[in-house]
Amino acid sequence: MKIVENAKTLINLYKDYRTMDKADLADFYKSKCTYYQDYVGISLLFGSIFSIAYLYSDYQLNGSYGPTLIPRLSVLVAVLIFILVTEFVDSTGVTIFMDYFLGHYIVIATIWAIYFLKIRLHASEGFIIMNLVFLTVGFVARPSQIIFSSLFFLGEILISHGFNHYENIEIIVSLEIPCALAVIASHLILTLFYLDHYRMQQKLELSMVTDPLTQVYNRHLLEKIVTKNALIGDSKEVAIAMLDIDFFKQVNDEHGHYTGDQTLLYIGQKLTAQTHDTDYVIRFGGEEFIIIFKDCDVNNACARMEQFRQDIEKATDSPVPITVSVGVSKYTGDFEKTIVNVDNALYKAKNTGRNRVVVV
Structure with missing residues (x-):
């Protein structure tokens, strides 16, 4: 069965992952970030801009665009900061931080907009959709960063309940926890499968600088x-x-x-x-x-x-x-x-x- 083969592959990849020292892991995650960052960066930019389209659903709930206009448009400021920092700062750590900065700002803008909504019953759907943002950002991140981000997102929901008073906070939390676990599990698996790509890339790079006869460098x-x-x-x-x-x-x-x-x-x-x-x-x-x-x-x-x-x-x-x-x-x-x-x-x-x- 295919699932059995995949399970064996993941086990072997995990064993390989466990053999990596601190320097190897740093190089591995830098490679992972470099490989996926263009996709993540572009997706976040489009996601941020498309989030402004929630103004229409705000209109359907409020009967007016005015109250949530500033919160929704404020995401453009975050987009500008994201573009400027990632353009002029060449650092893997900063890049990942900015990815999460933009992702979480979309959450903050959404919470800000919810504050001005007369009906907040649909906040649960909005928060579930936010998991797509963190599913995207996770492509460049380490598992520990993905876990921290998921906990931070849950914290944002709980803190915002203090002033937004969600009518169905229990449902929101009970829906968010399995979604967060799914995002974490998905990226744990992705990390291991990327390790397979990383090893093949290493072999290719080594073959390019290795003399085939003497097996020393060329x-x-x-x-x-x-x-x-x-x-x-x-x-x-x-x-x-x-x-x-x-x-x-x-x-x-x-x-x-x-x-x-x-x-x-x-x-x-x-x-x-x-x-x-x-x-x-x-x-x-x-x-x-x-x-x-x-x-x-x-x-x-x-x-x-x-x-x-x-x-x-x-x-x-x-x-x-x-x-x-x-x-x-x-x-x-x-x-x-x-x-x-x-x-x-x-x-x-x-x-x-x-x-x-x-x-x-």
């Missing part, structure tokens, strides 16, 4: 890092190394390209295993690899690459016996200049006997 990631000027970031020091497999053409000629590919894969795996999680191992082209060492001075980087060179020279598990030459340089803030320096260091290592590490 030049696309390097270009992205350089473009965003993210090499230093929070790091105190950064060092860059360029590694070249000695006589790699000879490996291909004597042992075949399959062995050559296995040798590249071997180097990629060894580099990944012997670098830190914050470092980057990138296949720069052919048999050349770039290693970016974060929070590492040039002397430490040199020592680490010397140890790696020795390990490769003594390795008994490599496809064929190989050695590597390495150039190392401190990152100065200018990537192109640093690459020239590290390339010169590698050139010197190769032209002074190979199988060595040279620092510039």
Whole structure:
């Protein structure tokens, strides 16, 4: 049955969700907000404008547009504030706050208008309809924010009863609670299903920056890092190394390209295993690899690459016996200049006997 398959999917997604740490969750919810915000923002704007149309039902109850005209039109002020803030403030937290601000202002405008109605018996229908607003806003929010908003909405109803004196407050509350629970449950499920989309997106993004042969990063990631000027970031020091497999053409000629590919894969795996999680191992082209060492001075980087060179020279598990030459340089803030320096260091290592590490 489809329902059984969906239940199993949700259980697996929930288990995946539970494995996410604080940083992963922050990135996940930022992605969710970015993905749905255009839909939510446009829907809220249309919903706010269409809420003015309740003036006609007000007329049917009051026989006049006058008493509720200002409350209904006041939503336009909230719309203007929403547009200005979301246009000039680029923050996920602020965006979600403004979404809920506009959603709850529609509620406040409705409560304000109800105050001027002679017949308030139909307030229950209006409040039920308001759940559509929070169902929409929930697309960008965290479950905790959705729950808080639902409780806040119920609080708005109860507080407004103090001056609006709803004739059927018990019915309004008894109808609102299951509606709120339905909104919360709906978005708990949506959050889990979005996680499936998020994981697929992560895999796609990773495949775009991963070299399919060696399984290390490719030049696309390097270009992205350089473009965003993210090499230093929070790091105190950064060092860059360029590694070249000695006589790699000879490996291909004597042992075949399959062995050559296995040798590249071997180097990629060894580099990944012997670098830190914050470092980057990138296949720069052919048999050349770039290693970016974060929070590492040039002397430490040199020592680490010397140890790696020795390990490769003594390795008994490599496809064929190989050695590597390495150039190392401190990152100065200018990537192109640093690459020239590290390339010169590698050139010197190769032209002074190979199988060595040279620092510039």
